[in-house]
Amino acid sequence: xxxxxxxxxxxxxxxxxxxxxxxxxxxxxxxxxxxxxxxxxxxxxxxxxxxxxxxxxxxxxxxxxxxxxxxxxxxxxxxxxxxxxxxxxxxxxxx
Amino acid sequence: xxxxxxxxxxxxxxxxxxxxxxxxxxxxxxxxxxxxxxxxxxxxxxxxxxxxxxxxxxxxxxxxxxxxxxxxxxxxxxxxxxxxxxxxxxxxxxxxxxxxxxxxxxxxxxxxxxxxxxxxxxxxxxxxxxxxxxxxxxxxxxxxxxxxxxxxxxxxxxxxxxxxxxxxxxxxxxxxxxxxxxxxxxxxxxxxxxxxxxxxxxxxxxxxxxxxxxxxxxxxxxxxxxxxxxxxxxxxxxxxxxxxxxxxxxxxxxxxxxxxxxxxxxxxxxxxxxxxxxxxxxxxxxxxxxxxxxxxxxxxxxxxxxxxxxxxxxxxxxxxxxxxxxxxxxxxxxxxxxxxxxxxxxxxxxxxxxxxxxxxxxxxxxxxxxxxxxxxxxxxxxxxxxxxxxxxxxxxxxxxxxxxxxxxxxxxxxxxxxxxxxxxxxxxxxxxxxxxxxxxxxxxxxxxxxxxxxxxxxxxxxxxx
Numbered sequence: 269x270x271x272x273x274x275x276x277x278x279x280x281x282x283x284x285x286x287x288x289x290x291x292x293x294x295x296x297x298x299x300x301x302x303x304x305x306x307x308x309x310x311x312x313x314x315x316x317x318x319x320x321x322x323x324x325x326x327x328x329x330x331x332x333x334x335x336x337x338x339x340x341x342x343x344x345x346x347x348x349x350x351x352x353x354x355x356x357x358x359x360x361x362x363x
Numbered sequence: 364x365x366x367x368x369x370x371x372x373x374x375x376x377x378x379x380x381x382x383x384x385x386x387x388x389x390x391x392x393x394x395x396x397x398x399x400x401x402x403x404x405x406x407x408x409x410x411x412x413x414x415x416x417x418x419x420x421x422x423x424x425x426x427x428x429x430x431x432x433x434x435x436x437x438x439x440x441x442x443x444x445x446x447x448x449x450x451x452x453x454x455x456x457x458x459x460x461x462x463x464x465x466x467x468x469x470x471x472x473x474x475x476x477x478x479x480x481x482x483x484x485x486x487x488x489x490x491x492x493x494x495x496x497x498x499x500x501x502x503x504x505x506x507x508x509x510x511x512x513x514x515x516x517x518x519x520x521x522x523x524x525x526x527x528x529x530x531x532x533x534x535x536x537x538x539x540x541x542x543x544x545x546x547x548x549x550x551x552x553x554x555x556x557x558x559x560x561x562x563x564x565x566x567x568x569x570x571x572x573x574x575x576x577x578x579x580x581x582x583x584x585x586x587x588x589x590x591x592x593x594x595x596x597x598x599x600x601x602x603x604x605x606x607x608x609x610x611x612x613x614x615x616x617x618x619x620x621x622x623x624x625x626x627x628x629x630x631x632x633x634x635x636x637x638x639x640x641x642x643x644x645x646x647x648x649x650x651x652x653x654x655x656x657x658x659x660x661x662x663x664x665x666x667x668x669x670x671x672x673x674x675x676x677x678x679x680x681x682x683x684x685x686x687x688x689x690x691x692x693x694x695x696x697x698x699x700x701x702x703x704x705x706x707x708x709x710x711x712x713x714x715x716x717x718x719x720x721x722x723x724x725x726x727x728x729x730x731x732x733x734x735x736x737x738x739x740x741x742x743x744x745x746x747x748x749x750x751x752x753x754x755x756x757x758x759x760x761x762x763x764x765x766x767x768x769x770x771x772x773x774x775x776x777x778x779x780x781x782x783x784x785x786x787x788x789x790x791x792x793x794x795x796x797x798x799x800x801x802x803x804x805x806x807x808x809x810x811x812x813x814x815x816x817x818x819x820x821x822x823x824x825x826x827x828x
Contacts, residue, residue, distance in 0.1 A: 280589060296718070297718050300719045336467065342433045
């Protein structure tokens, strides 16, 4: 897919800039949900884990892929759920 | 499934993740933003499952079921006071997963006997290295926050030398791995040294510096995913990983700035380890003694007050006092006293820790005011109520050039008419420095556990005011 490393590097640098722009606008009030939410996003590595575990031949790398899937799903599911739970607590004054 | 279609799906996923993160710009749009990001993640996962190389689903389903169950139970059970540990743990799993994926790819190259080319060998090394450091470093941070390990910095003679030596060895082994990617030995060395380095880097870091460490590990977990993206040539990993990397870097910067310390000082300074600091900072008390008062005394002052700013710190979290504090705020407001909360960026053990606790206790978020805004209001405020905070209200940070915390931005509570400090004892704070605030004429010390004292205060205010 991304056979050209320069293309991958271009994507990396641009995504970093987008990240800086977007995250800089998050108020301190929401820094904890930002951490747990971005945590969940770093669980994207599950994509790599699926590729490693889903190959035809079952080998040692399948086993590593399995553990990676477990870790990454804890990360993704736990991260999004706990963020959702936290964000539900932020309420404005009832008037 | 068509490769172009999958790439398009990844693009949609990336857009949704970015839209989701920008939703976190305001508490109103944030819940939706989180769901948007989750939808993006789901699309990336489904697209990957449709790829040609993915043919065996049993292992995948088993892994997803096990991981999701553990993740869901953790997320629904965890107490808000334990959120720093939770985030540390999640960071660790993310980093560990990336290291595993990079290792699995390497083993697969070995099995096929084809040598990885171009950037791939370097990316494999980086994925294992960053992921490994993130994994064990986060587990140590978790153990410290959960108090399975002592929170105090663990230092020994020659620590920096050992860490430097280890890093050099790691780089050496990494270079060897890039040169001979199909040789197992350098791989084992890189893997083991990375895991060891994660432990050694975090043990000398003390509890109050955890906000920085967690932010940094958060960034690493993203960068590890990024490296894995280069290994697999997968754009969704590169994009999402760099978003998280950027987020962690920004938070790390904010935390360092709020402590007026460089990242290097936080990581290698072992702050709070030595108690010579107590002697150095103790001079500014001028032989004055702190005066202890009771909650009843404080209620008398409240009866003549119109405004109060509450300054929560880690002590409130430890005592689980956030609900009692909310009750006090409600009681004061019933008596016509306005209440606001002053939030220091590094109060607690992670960025935004106090906000989440107070939100959990149903304090409306418009009452939670960041440091820069609230500092203007202290001179016109009748009572500043400090609950379990210490270093973030130490006036020496403004005036005493000899103090270890000199230059750190603080909440100017000493400028309020009256200052109440609820504290367990006169023990110095985390930085090991004495706090002259406690000896000021307008300061009343109320000794006791945060929760019990605040509840006693609620009762006294109800009886008296």
